[in-house]
Amino acid sequence: MALKINTIKKRSTFIFVKEKGRFVRSNSFNVQMLKDTTLQDMIKVGYTATKRLGNAVKRNKAKRLMRELTRKVLPIYGKINFYYVLIAKISIFETPFLELEKELKKIIS
16 A cells, blocks of 8 residues: 555644654754654654745745655655644754755654
């Protein structure tokens, strides 16, 4: 069966992951992780970009970067039945994409 990656859409799920999950800091983004056996062999991912990053254009760019990161990294290195919430930092714009990939691999491994 193929690994399924879904997006977290409800605010209550974001809050659940924040309260119960593990928080890991990185240079370009922070990651909240939570194992949940009720996910039925899938990974759920959420993206957060606060107003501290800048205007809507910059926040959308940060989310696009994080979505592409998860498309490349999570199917290979992600753990099944996990929630991941990626929170962008301002340094995500200056960091090369390959470095961002390495950071995410290191965090989730």
